[in-house]
Amino acid sequence: MADPISPIQPDWTLYRTFLAVLREGSLSGAARQLALTQPTVGRHIEALEAALQIALFSRSPSGLVPTEAALALRQYAEELDATTAALSRAATRLGEGVRGTVRISVSEMIGVEVLPPMLAQLRAQWPELVLEIMLNNRVEDLLRRDADIAVRGVRPQQDALVAQFIGTINIGLHATPDYLARHGAPQSWDELGRHGLIGFDSETPFIREVQSRIGGLRRERMALRADSDVMQLAATRAGFGVGVCQVGLARRYGLVQVMADQFNWPMDTWLAMHGDLRNHRACRVVFDALVTGLRDYANAA
Amino acid sequence: MADPISPIQPDWTLYRTFLAVLREGSLSGAARQLALTQPTVGRHIEALEAALQIALFSRSPSGLVPTEAALALRQYAEELDATTAALSRAATRLGEGVRGTVRISVSEMIGVEVLPPMLAQLRAQWPELVLEIMLNNRVEDLLRRDADIAVRGVRPQQDALVAQFIGTINIGLHATPDYLARHGAPQSWDELGRHGLIGFDSETPFIREVQSRIGGLRRERMALRADSDVMQLAATRAGFGVGVCQVGLARRYGLVQVMADQFNWPMDTWLAMHGDLRNHRACRVVFDALVTGLRDYANAA
DNA sequence: TGGTTGATATACAAATTTGTATGGCCGATC
DNA sequence: GATCGGCCATACAAATTTGTATATCAACCA
Structure with missing residues (x-):
């Protein structure tokens, strides 16, 4: 379904996974934090790299090392995280x-x-x-x-x-x-x-x-x-x-x-x-x- | 897998769907814009309502009418949209x-x-x-x-x-x-x-x-x-x-x-x-x- | 040096998500 | 007032995503 040629706006969930990997330093760690499994987290990162057409991490046996690109994009992901959390909070405050x-x-x-x-x-x-x-x-x-x-x-x-x-x-x-x-x-x-x-x-x-x-x-x-x-x-x-x-x-x-x-x-x-x-x-x-x-x-x- | 009792942090993709429905005013319209189908968009909204424990739209044959809650949360979704777009742009600028x-x-x-x-x-x-x-x-x-x-x-x-x-x-x-x-x-x-x-x-x-x-x-x-x-x-x-x-x-x-x-x-x-x-x-x-x-x-x- | 730990990658099965097809409802229009 | 178009809801099938199990590798420690 995804067009293989032109880069598609990535699924927003991939950003959340991306941020978790940055914070935890490994696919496994991110998987634990997100209540997912290591293979899925790995696939999310792959998908995001494909969508953005950028290498985000270099794989190593001790974990993932973020590239400069990943570090540059991190602040955006942090912003997304803060905003989603703020949205959730705002939702709890609705009503009388x-x-x-x-x-x-x-x-x-x-x-x-x-x-x-x-x-x-x-x-x-x-x-x-x-x-x-x-x-x-x-x-x-x-x-x-x-x-x-x-x-x-x-x-x-x-x-x-x-x-x-x-x-x-x-x-x-x-x-x-x-x-x-x-x-x-x-x-x-x-x-x-x-x-x-x-x-x-x-x-x-x-x-x-x-x-x-x-x-x-x-x-x-x-x-x-x-x-x-x-x-x-x-x-x-x-x-x-x-x-x-x-x-x-x-x-x-x-x-x-x-x-x-x-x-x-x-x-x-x-x-x-x-x-x-x-x-x-x-x-x-x-x-x-x-x-x-x-x-x-x-x-x- | 989802805990039915406590509200879970919703999948970030649901926010994108939510915003599209707000903008288009209908499930069908949002589905067209997102290159999804109307039933999935409907399910996304259902899932978001369940996660936030809030009614976001009242269904009508002519489309969906946003509740006050939905209007209050819209600005957050707009922010998410702006930030993801900014991230994508930043990604294209990486490199020499x-x-x-x-x-x-x-x-x-x-x-x-x-x-x-x-x-x-x-x-x-x-x-x-x-x-x-x-x-x-x-x-x-x-x-x-x-x-x-x-x-x-x-x-x-x-x-x-x-x-x-x-x-x-x-x-x-x-x-x-x-x-x-x-x-x-x-x-x-x-x-x-x-x-x-x-x-x-x-x-x-x-x-x-x-x-x-x-x-x-x-x-x-x-x-x-x-x-x-x-x-x-x-x-x-x-x-x-x-x-x-x-x-x-x-x-x-x-x-x-x-x-x-x-x-x-x-x-x-x-x-x-x-x-x-x-x-x-x-x-x-x-x-x-x-x-x-x-x-x-x-x-x- | 050999065993343990914790990491990624891959193959296969299960589960979930998505799409298709359909039916019903309302409003605009001729 | 009947028809057409656009919308939502639901049942069922297809496709995708996810999880499980396992192999492999590097680092650490006794």
Whole structure:
């Protein structure tokens, strides 16, 4: 039935298989993820290569190695994936009342430490609500519909987005009273160097920005390195040493701020949502609840 | 194989069928467009409704009437369509050299009157280049990848876009010398009212903006109404009466401008491209050629 | 070095999807 | 008011897609 001469617009399902193979790195892996079998996945890739008239992978016994072509096309497939997921979510929200799935993208710290009570209250009030949380695995593009609602550190520019300013969340150096009683409270960057400093493992753009303005937070000085903010807070609470965290959370857990005059990082915080979702009752309710809840949190600190 | 209890992520192909049914308004029509048969299309819709647990259409003997749910989900399907098409185009551009398909969105007038020589020259220089032209059928969103390159009347804001200012294209009232010899040249809006005025049929946002600043271009005064700019120009050139068109084109066709002091609409013009395409050789070549060509056109007027 | 693991490729059978043919329904038109 | 055209629904047959089983190869580890 397929015309062998001219390239036909490929079956959209092939794109999903293509993406799975890229993510898993092998036909077998993709087959497991898709609940298909390895031969079918292999045939899908063959079909897609034939349709696009391009080699997408070089086969190897350890898996499939994507060609440059495959890497170039990946972003499109990711977009398709995000859009289909968004469509499914939108479908669950149809009908009367506050119902269906809303996907939220937040930082690990806000997600773990701040959001849960708000989510619990939302769910208690609207039993048909389903919530998905994305702990900032890098992709959090509202325009691409990776999430419906996102907490952002900068003012969203696109006018396709609805945005509300939450407030300024302050970040500082903290330790347990216990730890400070044993080791003393550092008063300067030099003294801090002799403490068990808790910090980042790999440098993110955000960290580089902080470093450029504050210096003295070099990677070599860290006594415990972890990329997870939540892990860092846990270590600080366990009395490992001095760690960076939001002052509101520090207060909640009885941590004491040190060198407040020398290190204070104010983090402007915004809540954003895709403008198309303004009229989805469920999204609207969640958005409004998060604005209120997060403002309370930001103002309390 | 499909779990009958929990809704499964639907086969992506179902979305394509869904979109075709929305566009065609019937199962049979969609089947024709997709090169499938009416029963399969019907089954696809059934399957999608089952997967999403939503009624998408109410069946009727004259076709399918989309439910509100279907209308709400349509935009997502359109996005999928745009993205798959963009993927296919990107695939054709892979490899060495300037090759593959580039899709351009322009106004009808620029497309028909200005672009063709530039396109011809591009094609002559790069025989492997394929060009697609979209005459502004409303959707021309570069972020959604409906097109690769677009001519815009306003400065593109999104920083995901590459944009170049082309120049200012002036629009004025014109007629053939012949016509003016027979009817005289109007000197005022009142006089113009007695002429065979050529203008729009339905009001677009652009027209409303012009009207709000210039008045006197009411729909009732038109002696010939057509939404197509190209049709309007053709009528003006045929000596029907006085019409609105770009002064550069008017000059080319020997038309004479009237009431230049009272009606002159400067139209800022930009060329824009999705930033991701900056490194696609073919897109880059077309973009640069259009910048040069359109600037020549704008400056000549 | 030999066994184990996990990968792709291929042959064949099962299952699913698709197409064909038909019937019935509504509306437009002469 | 009868006919024609276009549409959807359903039954049955054909074709395609998928899964199962197996062979083969490379890498890793004891």
